[in-house]
Amino acid sequence: MTSPRTLALGLTATLALVTGGCGRGDEPEPTPPPPSPSVSPGFVVLSDVDDRILTDIRYATAANFVGRRVDGYQEPLCLLTARAAEALRRVQDAALAVGRSLKVYDCYRPQRATDDFLHWAAQPDQDATKAEFYPRVPKTELVDRGYLGAPSAHSRGSTVDLTLVDVPPPEQARVEPGRPLVACTALYARRLADNSVDMGTGFDCFDPLSHTDSDRVGPTARENRRQLRHLMTDGGFVGYDREWWHFRYRDEPWPDTYFDLPVTRSSAG
Template identity: 30%
Template sequence: MTNKRSILIFVFVLFLLACTGRNKTVEIAVEPGWMVEVDDSLILDERMFCSETETEKRMLSMGLVDIGKLDRRIKVKLVYATPDNFTGKVLYRELRKAYMRPLVAEKLIRAQDLLENIRTGWQIVVYDAARPMSVQREMWELVKGTPRHIFVSNPGRGGGLHNYGLAVDVTLCDSSGGFPDMGSAFDYFGEEARGDKEEELVIRGKITPEAFENRQLLRKVMTEAGFIALGSEWWHFNALPRREVIGKWERIE
C-alpha cells in the first residue's frame, strides 16, 4: 500500500510541475476529502488537478478573478457549494472558488489590509461572490410568494449584483481561527440580520454588544475600502451602486 501511495503522489507532483512550469516552486496543499483511501487504493479527488469547471472557465473568460489566488490571507467558504445553506441543498455544483470582478478583488484586498491594521491576525471570510443567474433563478423559485422573497433578488428585475460579479457576502475570522459573534447566522431571514437597526437590536437584547462591535468593524473596513453596505443583511456588500450596474455590465448566466 505504501508503494502505491508513493507512486501516485510522485505522479501527481509531476503533473503539477507540468501545469505550473518546470522552473516554478510547487506548493501542495492537501484539503480534507482530497485523498480517500478505499480498500487497497488511493483515490485523488479531481479538485487536486489544475483545471476549472465549465462555469469557472466562463467566469474567467469574462475577466473575473479568483480571490483565493490573489490574496491567501482572505479565506473562502462558499456556502452555496455545500448543503449548509437556507435551501438545504448544493446550489454551486460547478463553482468551487470565489470569483469576482478585478475592481471587487482590489477593494477586498484593501479591506483586508485595513482589518489587519486594526486587529492583527484577523481575516475576511468570503461566503459568496459571483453567482450565475441559473442559481439565482433556483433561489427565487424557492422564496417567491413567501415573506422570504425580500431577501432574494428577483431575476426578472435583473437579479442582484452577485449576478454581475460585483457583490460579496463576507464575515470575520479572528486570530485563533474562530468566528466572532455577528448577531445572526449568514442568510438568516429575520430582523437580527439587519445592519440598519443594530442599536435598537442591542437595546432589545436581540444581538449582543459584542456582535454590534464586530459588525461595526466589518462595515468600517469594507466601506473604507469602497464597498456599499446593504441595510437588510450585515454580511452583504456591493462594489458599485445598483443603478450603475443593471443594464450596463454583463450578467453571469
C-alpha cells in the same frame, strides 16, 4: 424552472435578462437594460489575488437555506471582477492590522442560482431548513418581504457576502449532514458551527435581527458589525442595511450587466 443560459464558449457571457425587483441578499435592483453584445467579465479567483482571505462558499454545499448545492456552483470558489478582488485585498490588509481576517460566504453568483432560489421559494413542501434560516418568517412571505428576488448585484461580479474571523483563525468545524437545526437568531454558541466572530445572527438569516443597525443584538455583535462596515466602506464598498454581511464594490466595472457563467475556475481569466 427556466433560466437565462445564453453562455458563449470560453470566457464570455451574454447579458442575462431577468425581472426587476429586490434581489436576495441585495439592494433593490432596477430592471436590466436590453441585451448587450457578448462581453468578457474578466473574473478572477479571489484566492489567486489574496490567499489570506478565508472562504466558506455555502452555496456549493448543503449548508444553506435551500439545503443542497445551488444551481451554478460547480466549485467552492469566490469569483470576482479583478477590480473588486484588488479592493478586497486592501481591506484584508486593514483587517489583519487589527487582528481580524475576512471570510467570504458568497461572491459572484450566476443568474441561474437566483432562479434556483426563486424556484425553491415557490415550492411550499421544500421547507426543511425553516427552523434554521427563517424561523420567524413564513416561507410564503420570503419574496414579498424582499428576502428573495431578482436580479442580484452578485451576478455583476463585484458584490460579496462576508464576515470577520479572529487571527489566528479558530478551526472551522465540519457541518455534518442531518445535524439538528438551530435558529440563526439563537445565541452565538448554539448556532451553526462557524469560526467567525459573533455578528448577532448567522449568515443568510432571514430576520430583522440581520438588519445592519439592529439594536436588538448584543453589544459585542454591534461592535463587530461596526468594525466590518468600517473596514469595507473605507475600502470602497457599500453595505446593505438589511443584511450585515452584504457589500457591493462602489466602482464596479459592470453596473448594468448580469452574468450567468457557472462558478468554476474555467470562468476566470
